Amino acid sequence: MPQSDRPRNADAYAQLGRKPFKRSKSHFADRITADGRDGWPVEPGRYRLVASRACPWASRALISRRLLGLEEALSLAVADPIQDDAGWRFTLDPGGRDPVLGIRHLREAYDAREKDYPGGVSVPAIVDVPSGRLVTNDYQxxxxxxxxxxxxxxRPGAPDLYPEPLRAEIDEVMAGVYRDVNNGVYRAGFATGQAEYDEACRDVFRRLDLLSDRLAGRRYLVGDTLTEADIRLFTTLVRFDAVYHSHFKCNRFKLAEDPVxxxxxxxxxxxxxxxDTVDFHHIxxxxxxxxxxxxxxxxxxxxxxxxxxxxxxxxxxxxxRPYGDGTPPGPVPEGEEVPASGRPESPPV
Known part of the structure; x- marks a missing residue:
């Protein structure tokens, strides 16, 4: 598809709330694995994670990367929260180019993978640095x-975020969280009619009530340590009062009004x-x-x-035990700190 015929980013956002919302599946679902069975072996320094601190799906990867201590092994590019017609851009970097990939827009890595790729450009995305090609945008x-x-x-002391004995329970919890909370707020926010909105909003708060009950007597969602399930719920909860309560009309109650x-x-x-990965200003x-x-x-x-x-x-x-038998991650790497504008100020004493 010629460049001029591609969907314009501004036009796509303008259509939100005007047609039924359906989340697209990840088009590029190759996996980076220890044995390299998809052609992409795990190698330190070979890949670059492209994320937006505004995006809850990308925020999962930011948190996992920090907890596991993969900062040196998997470098990070942070996109501007404001997109232009070509999508996610690197205007936060000097000269408006990512200093490692040398590109102005993430779309260029998509095109390097599939010429004139016509679909949406999403984050998180992992790019192969030597070739400049997108490897995967499979956020799940x-x-x-x-x-x-x-x-x-x-890193030494990294937590096990997906412990094998608990995977069935983690998967079950995450499925409900994804359907009714992670994706549910979008179904409510971009609903095109009252009935569609009512159903989605009820699903959101029904699930939040169930999660509140579950967490009333336990610190974490599954087991006694942090897992992938907590990461996936957190990225929606941290945005709830700032955007989903008002912007997406998920306003039966604020997060701050549910004590648990x-x-x-x-x-x-x-x-x-x-x-330390959350930027409320970007959000x-x-x-x-x-x-x-x-x-x-x-x-x-x-x-x-x-x-x-x-x-x-x-x-x-x-x-x-937040990290199980492990330890907290070290300091945020230099250059990856969230600016003061995106962090809460300490409350008055």
Missing amino acids: RITLDLATEWTALH LWSYAKDLYQTPGFG KQHYYRMHTGINPTKIVPLGPDLAGWLTPHHREELGG
């Missing part, structure tokens, strides 16, 4: 492979590897300024007050 699989296929490159879920989310946010800028189909004025609200994220949560009283 990327983090699982980081946890299970990249083990030779994990609010304490759980704060516990995770204050756990190294979670909150709000992307959702409110890009989703013109449901927010045509592009006005970004001033609230909510973020100071509550740093208040006591008392979840440690439930026990649990």
Whole structure:
């Protein structure tokens, strides 16, 4: 498809809320594995993770990478939260180019993989640095492979985020979280009619009620340590009051109004590897300024007050071992810190 005939990014966002929402499957689903069976073997320094701190699907990969200590093995490119007609761009970098891949837009890596690729350009994406070709944009699989296929490159003390004895339970919990919460907020926010919205919104809060009950007497979703299930729930919860409550009309209650879920989310946010990847400025800028189909004025609200994220949560009283027999990740690598504009300020004493 010629460049001029491709879907324009602005046009796609303007259509949100005007046609039924359906999340696309990942078009590029190759896996990077220890044995390289798809042609992409795990190798330190070979691949580059492209992410947006605004995107909940990409945030999963940011958290997993931090917890597992893969920063040196898998380099990071952070895209501008505001896209142009060509999609995700690297205008946060000097000269508007990614310093490793040398490209201005992620679309260039997609085109290097499939010439004139006509579909949407999504994050997270992993790019092969030597060839500049996209390897995968399979957001459902990327983090699982980081946890299970990249083990030779994990830091000493890295947690087991997908422990084999618990995988069936983790998968079951994640399936409900994905259907009703991760994707449910989008189904509600981009609904085209009242009945469609009502069904999606009820699903969101029905599942949140069930999760609140589940977490009332246990610190984490499965077992007594952090797992992939917690990562996937957190990335929606951390955006809930900032964007989903108002922008997506998921307003039966705020996260901060559910004592269990609010304490759980704060516990995770204050756990190294979670909150230090979150940029609230990027989140709000992307959702409110890009989703013109449901927010045509592009006005970004001033609230909510973020100071509550740093208040006591008392979840440690439930026990649990965040990293299992392991240890917390080290300091955030230089150059990957979230700017002050994207972090909550400490609440008044």
